[in-house]
Amino acid sequence: MDRTLIILKPDSVERGLIGNIISRFEQKGLKIVGMKFSRIAPAVAHEHYAMHKGKPFYDSLVKFMTSGPVVLLVLEGNNVIDVSRKMMGATFGYKAEPGTIRGDFGVSSAFNLIHGSDSPETAKAEVSRFFKAEELFDFNRALEPWIYDLSSGNPQ
Ligand code: UDP
Ligand code: MG
16 A cells, blocks of 8 residues: 655645545545644755755745645555545646646645645655654554455455
């Protein structure tokens, strides 16, 4: 099973959308293995968005991400990185397809509600950036056999 880091950005919290967004992931069948409410420190935001350093939106992005509390989530599931990125939609709210989180709830390019890791390598680095090992939980949900076909031993 794969894991990914999701951040419900300060606009999700301020707009009262966090329950709705978390529900979408739960309804999809993805497992929440880590979750906390936190304010991201500037140094951590700089590190998290280091790949965008020098771009015109970098300074305002760091300011936005540190402006208030966020929800940090670690989701687990089959192909969870691709699945959650698809559920998030395209980066800009005004371009994101209806049915996606960004497509349904936003129209901004900057205030786009949610971050999700974009590759297995970044997921690994991002999960450990925000979560200690003891803040992540290994547990079996009773409904797992109805989310995945487990008859072969591997989730299908
Ligand atoms: N962003 C922005 N203006 C841009 C591009 C990106 O404000 O022209 C912000 C936006 O909040 C986005 C974040 O910077 O989510 C990171 O950009 P990236 O291209 O990595 O998009 P994502 O992976 O979040 O879809
Ligand atoms: Mg990105």
